[in-house]
Amino acid sequence: MTLSDAHYPDDLLYHDQHDWARLEGDEHAVFGITWYAQDSLGEVVFYDPPEVGATISKDASYAEVESVKAVSDVIAPMSGEIVEVNDSLEDSPEKINEDPYGEGWLVKVKLTQPEERGALLGAEEYRKMLEKA
Protein backbone atom coordinates (compact mmCIF):
# COMPACT_ATOMS: atom_id res chain seq x y z
CA MET A 1 0.00 0.00 0.00
CA THR A 2 1.24 3.49 -0.74
CA LEU A 3 1.01 5.95 2.10
CA SER A 4 1.41 8.93 -0.21
CA ASP A 5 -1.92 10.45 0.72
CA ALA A 6 -1.70 9.40 4.32
CA HIS A 7 -1.69 12.01 7.01
CA TYR A 8 -1.53 11.88 10.79
CA PRO A 9 -2.00 15.27 12.48
CA ASP A 10 0.51 16.06 15.20
CA ASP A 11 -2.13 17.36 17.63
CA LEU A 12 -3.80 13.95 18.02
CA LEU A 13 -3.06 10.91 20.16
CA TYR A 14 -3.17 7.49 18.53
CA HIS A 15 -4.16 3.98 19.58
CA ASP A 16 -2.33 1.12 17.89
CA GLN A 17 -5.66 -0.26 16.63
CA HIS A 18 -5.78 2.76 14.29
CA ASP A 19 -7.97 5.08 16.30
CA TRP A 20 -7.29 8.67 17.28
CA ALA A 21 -8.25 10.90 20.21
CA ARG A 22 -8.32 14.69 20.26
CA LEU A 23 -8.23 15.95 23.84
CA GLU A 24 -10.49 18.88 24.65
CA GLY A 25 -9.44 20.15 28.05
CA ASP A 26 -8.68 17.59 30.75
CA GLU A 27 -11.99 15.75 30.78
CA HIS A 28 -13.24 15.48 27.22
CA ALA A 29 -12.04 13.98 23.96
CA VAL A 30 -13.21 13.36 20.40
CA PHE A 31 -12.53 9.93 18.86
CA GLY A 32 -12.26 8.73 15.28
CA ILE A 33 -10.40 6.30 13.04
CA THR A 34 -7.13 7.09 11.32
CA TRP A 35 -6.37 7.63 7.66
CA TYR A 36 -4.79 4.18 7.60
CA ALA A 37 -7.95 2.61 9.06
CA GLN A 38 -10.32 4.19 6.56
CA ASP A 39 -7.97 3.37 3.68
CA SER A 40 -7.76 -0.29 4.72
CA LEU A 41 -11.51 -0.50 5.09
CA GLY A 42 -12.38 1.18 1.80
CA GLU A 43 -15.52 3.23 1.20
CA VAL A 44 -17.48 3.31 4.43
CA VAL A 45 -21.18 2.75 3.78
CA PHE A 46 -22.47 2.32 7.32
CA TYR A 47 -21.60 3.61 10.78
CA ASP A 48 -23.29 2.00 13.76
CA PRO A 49 -22.76 4.43 16.65
CA PRO A 50 -23.08 3.78 20.39
CA GLU A 51 -25.88 5.39 22.43
CA VAL A 52 -25.27 8.70 24.13
CA GLY A 53 -24.70 7.88 27.79
CA ALA A 54 -23.04 4.54 27.06
CA THR A 55 -19.90 3.73 28.99
CA ILE A 56 -16.92 2.71 26.93
CA SER A 57 -13.62 1.17 27.98
CA LYS A 58 -10.14 1.66 26.61
CA ASP A 59 -9.16 -1.12 24.17
CA ALA A 60 -12.75 -2.37 23.82
CA SER A 61 -15.08 -2.01 20.84
CA TYR A 62 -17.64 0.81 21.06
CA ALA A 63 -18.94 1.08 17.48
CA GLU A 64 -18.78 -0.53 14.08
CA VAL A 65 -17.88 0.85 10.70
CA GLU A 66 -18.63 -1.08 7.53
CA SER A 67 -17.46 -0.77 4.00
CA VAL A 68 -19.01 -2.72 1.14
CA LYS A 69 -16.69 -5.63 1.75
CA ALA A 70 -15.63 -5.49 5.36
CA VAL A 71 -16.84 -4.70 8.82
CA SER A 72 -14.64 -3.52 11.63
CA ASP A 73 -15.04 -2.88 15.29
CA VAL A 74 -13.94 0.54 16.40
CA ILE A 75 -11.76 0.39 19.50
CA ALA A 76 -11.89 3.03 22.20
CA PRO A 77 -8.51 4.69 22.72
CA MET A 78 -9.57 5.83 26.20
CA SER A 79 -12.36 5.09 28.72
CA GLY A 80 -15.34 7.34 29.30
CA GLU A 81 -18.99 8.09 28.71
CA ILE A 82 -20.43 9.00 25.31
CA VAL A 83 -21.74 12.57 25.38
CA GLU A 84 -22.33 13.05 21.65
CA VAL A 85 -22.29 10.96 18.48
CA ASN A 86 -21.76 12.29 14.98
CA ASP A 87 -25.33 11.95 13.66
CA SER A 88 -24.41 13.33 10.25
CA LEU A 89 -22.57 10.08 9.50
CA GLU A 90 -25.89 8.25 9.30
CA ASP A 91 -26.59 9.94 5.97
CA SER A 92 -23.00 10.57 4.92
CA PRO A 93 -20.76 7.80 6.23
CA GLU A 94 -18.33 8.61 3.40
CA LYS A 95 -17.14 11.57 5.52
CA ILE A 96 -15.14 8.99 7.47
CA ASN A 97 -13.11 8.41 4.28
CA GLU A 98 -13.04 11.98 3.06
CA ASP A 99 -12.18 13.72 6.31
CA PRO A 100 -11.29 11.17 8.99
CA TYR A 101 -9.98 13.77 11.47
CA GLY A 102 -12.59 16.44 10.79
CA GLU A 103 -16.16 15.85 9.64
CA GLY A 104 -15.62 12.12 9.98
CA TRP A 105 -15.25 12.22 13.78
CA LEU A 106 -17.23 9.46 15.50
CA VAL A 107 -17.98 10.32 19.14
CA LYS A 108 -17.36 12.86 21.91
CA VAL A 109 -16.52 11.37 25.26
CA LYS A 110 -16.36 12.51 28.88
CA LEU A 111 -13.20 10.81 30.04
CA THR A 112 -13.32 8.75 33.23
CA GLN A 113 -9.59 8.00 33.28
CA PRO A 114 -7.82 10.94 31.61
CA GLU A 115 -4.45 9.51 32.67
CA GLU A 116 -4.89 6.82 30.01
CA ARG A 117 -3.51 9.37 27.56
CA GLY A 118 -0.07 8.32 28.73
CA ALA A 119 -0.49 4.95 27.03
CA LEU A 120 -1.32 6.43 23.61
CA LEU A 121 1.09 7.14 20.77
CA GLY A 122 2.13 10.47 19.35
CA ALA A 123 1.81 11.05 15.60
CA GLU A 124 5.46 10.27 14.98
CA GLU A 125 5.32 7.01 16.97
CA TYR A 126 2.14 5.96 15.15
CA ARG A 127 3.70 6.68 11.76
CA LYS A 128 6.72 4.60 12.71
CA MET A 129 4.47 1.75 13.81
CA LEU A 130 2.76 1.77 10.41
CA GLU A 131 6.07 1.78 8.58
CA LYS A 132 7.17 -1.31 10.48
CA ALA A 133 3.92 -3.16 9.84
Place this chain on the structure above:
Amino acid sequence: MAQLFNTLPRVAEQALRRTPLYERHADLGAKLVPFAGWEMPVTYEGIREEHTAVRTHAGMFDVSHMGEVEVEGPGALAFLQRVLSNDVAKLEIGGAQYSCLCNEAGGVLDDLFTYRLGGDRYLIVTNSANHDADLAWLGRLSRGFDVAVRDVADRYAMLAVQGPHARAILTRALGLALPTRMRVATARVGNRPALVCGTGYTGEDGVELLIDPEVAPAIWVELLDAGVVPCGLGARDTLRLEVCFHLHGNDLTPERNPIEAGLGWCCADATGFIGADAVARARREGTDEKLAPFKIEGAGIPREGNPVLSDGERVGTVASGTFSPSLEVGIGMAYLRAALAEPGTAVEIDVRGKHRPARIASKPLYQRKG
Protein backbone atom coordinates in the same frame (compact mmCIF):
# COMPACT_ATOMS: atom_id res chain seq x y z
CA MET B 1 -10.08 -0.27 15.02
CA ALA B 2 -9.56 -4.00 15.19
CA GLN B 3 -8.46 -6.20 12.36
CA LEU B 4 -10.51 -6.16 9.21
CA PHE B 5 -12.79 -9.08 8.66
CA ASN B 6 -12.72 -9.55 4.96
CA THR B 7 -15.59 -11.62 3.65
CA LEU B 8 -13.49 -12.85 0.75
CA PRO B 9 -12.14 -16.35 1.26
CA ARG B 10 -8.55 -16.26 2.37
CA VAL B 11 -5.74 -18.69 1.85
CA ALA B 12 -3.05 -18.10 4.42
CA GLU B 13 0.63 -19.04 4.56
CA GLN B 14 0.93 -20.01 0.96
CA ALA B 15 2.65 -18.48 -2.03
CA LEU B 16 0.06 -16.53 -3.97
CA ARG B 17 -0.25 -16.88 -7.71
CA ARG B 18 -0.45 -13.85 -9.96
CA THR B 19 -2.37 -13.44 -13.20
CA PRO B 20 -0.72 -12.10 -16.39
CA LEU B 21 -2.35 -8.75 -15.53
CA TYR B 22 -0.81 -8.40 -12.08
CA GLU B 23 1.54 -5.58 -13.15
CA ARG B 24 -1.37 -3.68 -14.72
CA HIS B 25 -3.33 -3.92 -11.47
CA ALA B 26 -0.34 -2.70 -9.48
CA ASP B 27 0.15 0.19 -11.93
CA LEU B 28 -3.44 1.25 -11.37
CA GLY B 29 -2.97 1.21 -7.61
CA ALA B 30 -5.38 -1.66 -7.05
CA LYS B 31 -5.93 -3.03 -3.57
CA LEU B 32 -4.69 -6.59 -3.95
CA VAL B 33 -5.93 -9.35 -1.65
CA PRO B 34 -5.47 -13.09 -1.37
CA PHE B 35 -8.33 -14.89 -3.05
CA ALA B 36 -8.43 -18.68 -3.52
CA GLY B 37 -4.64 -18.81 -3.64
CA TRP B 38 -4.29 -15.86 -6.01
CA GLU B 39 -3.31 -12.27 -5.44
CA MET B 40 -6.30 -10.48 -6.95
CA PRO B 41 -7.53 -6.90 -7.20
CA VAL B 42 -10.48 -6.31 -4.87
CA THR B 43 -10.91 -2.71 -6.01
CA TYR B 44 -9.14 0.09 -7.87
CA GLU B 45 -10.97 3.36 -7.22
CA GLY B 46 -13.79 2.06 -5.02
CA ILE B 47 -16.31 -0.75 -5.12
CA ARG B 48 -19.32 1.56 -5.56
CA GLU B 49 -17.84 3.41 -8.53
CA GLU B 50 -16.85 0.18 -10.20
CA HIS B 51 -20.24 -1.35 -9.51
CA THR B 52 -21.99 1.66 -11.03
CA ALA B 53 -19.70 1.63 -14.06
CA VAL B 54 -20.89 -1.90 -14.88
CA ARG B 55 -24.55 -1.04 -14.32
CA THR B 56 -24.43 2.11 -16.45
CA HIS B 57 -21.44 1.88 -18.82
CA ALA B 58 -18.78 -0.84 -19.11
CA GLY B 59 -16.38 -2.46 -16.70
CA MET B 60 -13.75 -5.18 -17.00
CA PHE B 61 -12.67 -7.82 -14.54
CA ASP B 62 -9.50 -9.86 -14.60
CA VAL B 63 -10.85 -13.32 -13.85
CA SER B 64 -7.76 -15.17 -15.05
CA HIS B 65 -7.72 -17.04 -11.76
CA MET B 66 -10.64 -19.10 -13.02
CA GLY B 67 -9.66 -22.48 -14.43
CA GLU B 68 -10.29 -24.10 -17.78
CA VAL B 69 -10.61 -27.80 -18.54
CA GLU B 70 -10.82 -29.15 -22.05
CA VAL B 71 -12.77 -32.34 -22.66
CA GLU B 72 -12.28 -33.93 -26.07
CA GLY B 73 -12.94 -37.23 -27.74
CA PRO B 74 -15.63 -39.49 -29.17
CA GLY B 75 -16.87 -40.18 -25.63
CA ALA B 76 -17.00 -36.51 -24.59
CA LEU B 77 -20.77 -36.19 -24.65
CA ALA B 78 -21.40 -39.44 -22.77
CA PHE B 79 -18.78 -38.46 -20.20
CA LEU B 80 -20.15 -34.95 -19.66
CA GLN B 81 -23.70 -36.29 -19.35
CA ARG B 82 -22.39 -38.43 -16.52
CA VAL B 83 -20.64 -35.66 -14.60
CA LEU B 84 -22.62 -32.48 -15.37
CA SER B 85 -26.13 -31.87 -14.07
CA ASN B 86 -27.53 -30.22 -17.19
CA ASP B 87 -28.57 -32.03 -20.38
CA VAL B 88 -25.34 -31.67 -22.35
CA ALA B 89 -26.99 -33.28 -25.40
CA LYS B 90 -28.92 -30.03 -25.80
CA LEU B 91 -25.69 -28.05 -26.10
CA GLU B 92 -25.12 -27.11 -29.74
CA ILE B 93 -21.74 -26.38 -31.28
CA GLY B 94 -20.99 -22.76 -30.33
CA GLY B 95 -23.34 -22.89 -27.36
CA ALA B 96 -22.84 -22.28 -23.63
CA GLN B 97 -24.53 -24.07 -20.76
CA TYR B 98 -24.57 -23.72 -16.97
CA SER B 99 -24.31 -26.85 -14.82
CA CYS B 100 -23.59 -28.15 -11.38
CA LEU B 101 -20.89 -30.72 -10.78
CA CYS B 102 -22.41 -33.00 -8.15
CA ASN B 103 -21.19 -35.78 -5.92
CA GLU B 104 -23.18 -39.00 -5.44
CA ALA B 105 -25.22 -37.41 -2.66
CA GLY B 106 -26.21 -34.57 -4.96
CA GLY B 107 -23.92 -32.10 -3.16
CA VAL B 108 -22.54 -29.35 -5.36
CA LEU B 109 -18.78 -29.70 -5.89
CA ASP B 110 -18.72 -26.74 -8.25
CA ASP B 111 -20.89 -24.74 -10.59
CA LEU B 112 -19.57 -24.15 -14.06
CA PHE B 113 -20.11 -23.05 -17.63
CA THR B 114 -19.49 -25.51 -20.44
CA TYR B 115 -18.84 -24.27 -23.97
CA ARG B 116 -19.13 -26.60 -26.94
CA LEU B 117 -16.24 -25.69 -29.21
CA GLY B 118 -16.62 -28.52 -31.74
CA GLY B 119 -18.40 -31.79 -32.41
CA ASP B 120 -16.69 -33.60 -29.56
CA ARG B 121 -14.71 -30.80 -27.99
CA TYR B 122 -15.86 -28.91 -24.91
CA LEU B 123 -14.35 -26.33 -22.60
CA ILE B 124 -15.37 -26.11 -18.94
CA VAL B 125 -14.63 -23.02 -16.85
CA THR B 126 -14.10 -23.83 -13.18
CA ASN B 127 -14.03 -21.74 -10.02
CA SER B 128 -10.41 -21.17 -9.08
CA ALA B 129 -10.75 -22.55 -5.56
CA ASN B 130 -12.15 -25.79 -6.98
CA HIS B 131 -10.07 -26.15 -10.12
CA ASP B 132 -7.62 -28.77 -8.87
CA ALA B 133 -10.32 -30.82 -7.16
CA ASP B 134 -12.57 -30.61 -10.22
CA LEU B 135 -9.72 -31.72 -12.43
CA ALA B 136 -8.98 -34.72 -10.21
CA TRP B 137 -12.69 -35.61 -10.07
CA LEU B 138 -13.13 -35.33 -13.84
CA GLY B 139 -9.90 -37.19 -14.52
CA ARG B 140 -10.88 -40.09 -12.28
CA LEU B 141 -14.38 -40.37 -13.71
CA SER B 142 -13.18 -40.14 -17.30
CA ARG B 143 -11.70 -43.64 -17.09
CA GLY B 144 -13.92 -45.91 -19.09
CA PHE B 145 -14.89 -43.13 -21.48
CA ASP B 146 -13.12 -42.50 -24.78
CA VAL B 147 -12.20 -38.98 -23.81
CA ALA B 148 -9.23 -36.81 -22.88
CA VAL B 149 -9.52 -34.40 -19.94
CA ARG B 150 -6.87 -31.67 -20.06
CA ASP B 151 -5.99 -28.86 -17.70
CA VAL B 152 -5.71 -25.85 -20.01
CA ALA B 153 -5.86 -23.16 -17.31
CA ASP B 154 -2.41 -21.85 -18.24
CA ARG B 155 -3.46 -21.41 -21.86
CA TYR B 156 -5.91 -18.61 -21.13
CA ALA B 157 -6.16 -15.24 -19.49
CA MET B 158 -9.81 -14.45 -18.81
CA LEU B 159 -11.30 -11.00 -19.02
CA ALA B 160 -14.97 -10.31 -18.31
CA VAL B 161 -16.15 -7.13 -20.05
CA GLN B 162 -19.61 -6.26 -18.78
CA GLY B 163 -22.13 -3.45 -18.92
CA PRO B 164 -24.66 -1.87 -21.28
CA HIS B 165 -21.88 -0.35 -23.43
CA ALA B 166 -19.50 -3.31 -23.27
CA ARG B 167 -20.40 -4.81 -26.63
CA ALA B 168 -20.21 -1.53 -28.52
CA ILE B 169 -16.81 -0.71 -27.05
CA LEU B 170 -15.42 -4.18 -27.71
CA THR B 171 -16.63 -4.15 -31.29
CA ARG B 172 -15.08 -0.74 -31.88
CA ALA B 173 -11.83 -1.21 -29.94
CA LEU B 174 -10.96 -4.78 -30.88
CA GLY B 175 -12.91 -5.15 -34.11
CA LEU B 176 -14.59 -8.27 -32.76
CA ALA B 177 -17.72 -9.96 -34.01
CA LEU B 178 -19.42 -10.85 -30.74
CA PRO B 179 -21.57 -13.90 -30.09
CA THR B 180 -25.07 -13.46 -28.71
CA ARG B 181 -25.94 -14.34 -25.13
CA MET B 182 -25.12 -17.96 -24.18
CA ARG B 183 -23.04 -18.50 -27.34
CA VAL B 184 -19.28 -18.80 -27.85
CA ALA B 185 -17.24 -17.82 -30.91
CA THR B 186 -13.63 -18.26 -31.92
CA ALA B 187 -11.83 -15.03 -32.71
CA ARG B 188 -8.42 -13.46 -32.95
CA VAL B 189 -7.50 -11.09 -30.15
CA GLY B 190 -4.05 -9.51 -30.19
CA ASN B 191 -3.47 -11.59 -33.34
CA ARG B 192 -3.74 -14.79 -31.31
CA PRO B 193 -6.56 -17.35 -31.21
CA ALA B 194 -9.19 -16.51 -28.60
CA LEU B 195 -12.65 -17.43 -27.45
CA VAL B 196 -15.39 -14.88 -26.99
CA CYS B 197 -18.21 -16.04 -24.73
CA GLY B 198 -21.60 -14.37 -24.39
CA THR B 199 -21.71 -14.98 -20.66
CA GLY B 200 -21.09 -13.06 -17.46
CA TYR B 201 -21.64 -12.81 -13.73
CA THR B 202 -23.07 -9.33 -13.34
CA GLY B 203 -26.62 -9.38 -14.67
CA GLU B 204 -25.59 -6.97 -17.42
CA ASP B 205 -24.98 -7.63 -21.08
CA GLY B 206 -21.39 -8.31 -22.03
CA VAL B 207 -18.88 -11.00 -22.86
CA GLU B 208 -16.06 -12.98 -21.33
CA LEU B 209 -12.84 -13.17 -23.31
CA LEU B 210 -10.51 -16.16 -23.10
CA ILE B 211 -7.28 -14.87 -24.58
CA ASP B 212 -3.59 -15.68 -24.84
CA PRO B 213 -1.90 -14.69 -21.55
CA GLU B 214 0.93 -13.06 -23.50
CA VAL B 215 -1.35 -10.52 -25.18
CA ALA B 216 -3.58 -9.95 -22.14
CA PRO B 217 -1.71 -6.88 -20.78
CA ALA B 218 -1.87 -5.08 -24.16
CA ILE B 219 -5.57 -5.88 -24.56
CA TRP B 220 -6.25 -4.67 -21.02
CA VAL B 221 -4.58 -1.34 -21.80
CA GLU B 222 -6.43 -1.05 -25.10
CA LEU B 223 -9.78 -1.50 -23.35
CA LEU B 224 -8.74 0.89 -20.59
CA ASP B 225 -7.97 3.51 -23.26
CA ALA B 226 -11.36 2.81 -24.84
CA GLY B 227 -13.02 3.83 -21.58
CA VAL B 228 -13.72 0.48 -19.98
CA VAL B 229 -13.51 0.85 -16.19
CA PRO B 230 -11.27 -1.64 -14.36
CA CYS B 231 -13.29 -3.45 -11.69
CA GLY B 232 -12.19 -5.71 -8.86
CA LEU B 233 -13.60 -8.73 -7.10
CA GLY B 234 -15.45 -6.46 -4.66
CA ALA B 235 -17.75 -5.11 -7.37
CA ARG B 236 -17.97 -8.56 -8.93
CA ASP B 237 -19.47 -9.81 -5.67
CA THR B 238 -21.96 -6.94 -5.20
CA LEU B 239 -23.04 -7.18 -8.85
CA ARG B 240 -23.62 -10.92 -8.77
CA LEU B 241 -25.46 -10.84 -5.45
CA GLU B 242 -27.84 -8.12 -6.65
CA VAL B 243 -28.96 -10.49 -9.41
CA CYS B 244 -28.79 -13.58 -7.14
CA PHE B 245 -26.09 -15.48 -8.98
CA HIS B 246 -24.61 -18.17 -6.76
CA LEU B 247 -21.09 -18.09 -5.39
CA HIS B 248 -19.61 -21.52 -4.77
CA GLY B 249 -18.27 -21.79 -1.24
CA ASN B 250 -21.05 -19.52 0.04
CA ASP B 251 -24.35 -20.31 -1.65
CA LEU B 252 -23.31 -23.67 -3.04
CA THR B 253 -21.37 -26.30 -1.13
CA PRO B 254 -20.86 -30.07 -1.26
CA GLU B 255 -23.31 -30.25 1.69
CA ARG B 256 -26.14 -28.64 -0.29
CA ASN B 257 -27.94 -29.98 -3.33
CA PRO B 258 -29.00 -27.91 -6.35
CA ILE B 259 -32.69 -28.15 -5.42
CA GLU B 260 -32.34 -26.34 -2.10
CA ALA B 261 -30.04 -23.85 -3.84
CA GLY B 262 -32.74 -23.05 -6.40
CA LEU B 263 -30.79 -24.61 -9.26
CA GLY B 264 -33.22 -27.38 -10.14
CA TRP B 265 -33.56 -25.75 -13.56
CA CYS B 266 -30.03 -26.79 -14.55
CA CYS B 267 -30.46 -30.40 -13.44
CA ALA B 268 -31.75 -32.91 -15.99
CA ASP B 269 -32.42 -35.80 -13.62
CA ALA B 270 -33.25 -38.18 -16.49
CA THR B 271 -29.72 -38.06 -17.90
CA GLY B 272 -28.50 -40.15 -14.96
CA PHE B 273 -25.69 -37.78 -13.97
CA ILE B 274 -23.80 -38.49 -10.79
CA GLY B 275 -26.07 -37.27 -8.02
CA ALA B 276 -29.22 -37.39 -10.20
CA ASP B 277 -31.01 -39.82 -7.86
CA ALA B 278 -30.44 -37.59 -4.85
CA VAL B 279 -31.45 -34.51 -6.83
CA ALA B 280 -34.61 -36.22 -8.10
CA ARG B 281 -35.50 -37.23 -4.53
CA ALA B 282 -34.97 -33.69 -3.24
CA ARG B 283 -37.11 -32.38 -6.08
CA ARG B 284 -39.87 -34.89 -5.35
CA GLU B 285 -39.86 -34.75 -1.57
CA GLY B 286 -38.80 -31.15 -1.05
CA THR B 287 -35.94 -29.95 1.15
CA ASP B 288 -35.92 -28.77 4.76
CA GLU B 289 -34.26 -25.52 3.77
CA LYS B 290 -34.16 -23.33 0.69
CA LEU B 291 -31.91 -20.54 -0.45
CA ALA B 292 -33.81 -17.28 -0.67
CA PRO B 293 -32.80 -13.69 -1.40
CA PHE B 294 -33.65 -10.99 1.11
CA LYS B 295 -33.40 -7.26 1.68
CA ILE B 296 -32.74 -5.55 4.99
CA GLU B 297 -35.40 -2.98 5.83
CA GLY B 298 -33.45 -0.09 7.29
CA ALA B 299 -29.90 -0.07 8.60
CA GLY B 300 -27.44 -2.93 8.80
CA ILE B 301 -25.36 -5.00 6.42
CA PRO B 302 -25.83 -8.75 6.58
CA ARG B 303 -22.77 -10.97 6.32
CA GLU B 304 -22.10 -14.64 5.73
CA GLY B 305 -22.93 -16.70 8.79
CA ASN B 306 -25.42 -14.26 10.37
CA PRO B 307 -28.38 -16.14 11.90
CA VAL B 308 -31.83 -15.66 10.37
CA LEU B 309 -34.61 -15.33 12.96
CA SER B 310 -38.39 -15.59 12.87
CA ASP B 311 -40.37 -14.76 16.01
CA GLY B 312 -37.07 -14.82 17.89
CA GLU B 313 -36.29 -18.37 16.83
CA ARG B 314 -33.36 -19.28 14.60
CA VAL B 315 -34.65 -20.42 11.21
CA GLY B 316 -31.63 -20.13 8.95
CA THR B 317 -28.24 -18.70 8.10
CA VAL B 318 -27.01 -16.02 5.71
CA ALA B 319 -24.96 -17.60 2.91
CA SER B 320 -23.96 -14.34 1.20
CA GLY B 321 -24.50 -10.79 2.37
CA THR B 322 -23.34 -7.36 1.36
CA PHE B 323 -24.31 -3.75 0.86
CA SER B 324 -26.09 -3.24 -2.45
CA PRO B 325 -24.70 -0.16 -4.21
CA SER B 326 -27.69 -0.09 -6.60
CA LEU B 327 -30.39 -0.44 -3.92
CA GLU B 328 -28.39 1.27 -1.16
CA VAL B 329 -29.48 -1.28 1.40
CA GLY B 330 -28.15 -4.50 2.89
CA ILE B 331 -28.98 -7.58 0.79
CA GLY B 332 -28.18 -11.24 0.82
CA MET B 333 -29.17 -14.83 0.25
CA ALA B 334 -29.89 -17.15 3.15
CA TYR B 335 -30.67 -20.80 3.66
CA LEU B 336 -33.80 -20.97 5.74
CA ARG B 337 -36.77 -23.21 6.50
CA ALA B 338 -38.48 -23.94 3.20
CA ALA B 339 -41.87 -22.72 4.44
CA LEU B 340 -40.40 -19.29 5.17
CA ALA B 341 -38.47 -19.00 1.89
CA GLU B 342 -41.34 -17.19 0.17
CA PRO B 343 -41.18 -13.62 -1.14
CA GLY B 344 -42.76 -11.20 1.30
CA THR B 345 -41.98 -13.18 4.46
CA ALA B 346 -40.72 -10.94 7.26
CA VAL B 347 -37.66 -12.21 9.14
CA GLU B 348 -34.85 -10.73 11.19
CA ILE B 349 -31.15 -11.01 10.53
CA ASP B 350 -28.93 -11.16 13.60
CA VAL B 351 -26.10 -8.90 12.50
CA ARG B 352 -23.54 -9.23 15.28
CA GLY B 353 -26.16 -9.11 18.00
CA LYS B 354 -28.47 -6.52 16.45
CA HIS B 355 -31.72 -7.86 15.05
CA ARG B 356 -32.25 -6.18 11.69
CA PRO B 357 -35.70 -6.47 10.09
CA ALA B 358 -35.56 -8.03 6.63
CA ARG B 359 -37.95 -9.34 4.02
CA ILE B 360 -37.61 -12.33 1.73
CA ALA B 361 -37.65 -11.08 -1.86
CA SER B 362 -37.96 -12.58 -5.30
CA LYS B 363 -35.08 -12.99 -7.74
CA PRO B 364 -33.39 -10.90 -8.92
CA LEU B 365 -32.99 -8.32 -6.16
CA TYR B 366 -31.94 -5.80 -8.79
CA GLN B 367 -33.77 -5.58 -12.11
CA ARG B 368 -31.73 -4.45 -15.10
CA LYS B 369 -32.88 -1.20 -16.64
CA GLY B 370 -34.29 -1.30 -20.16
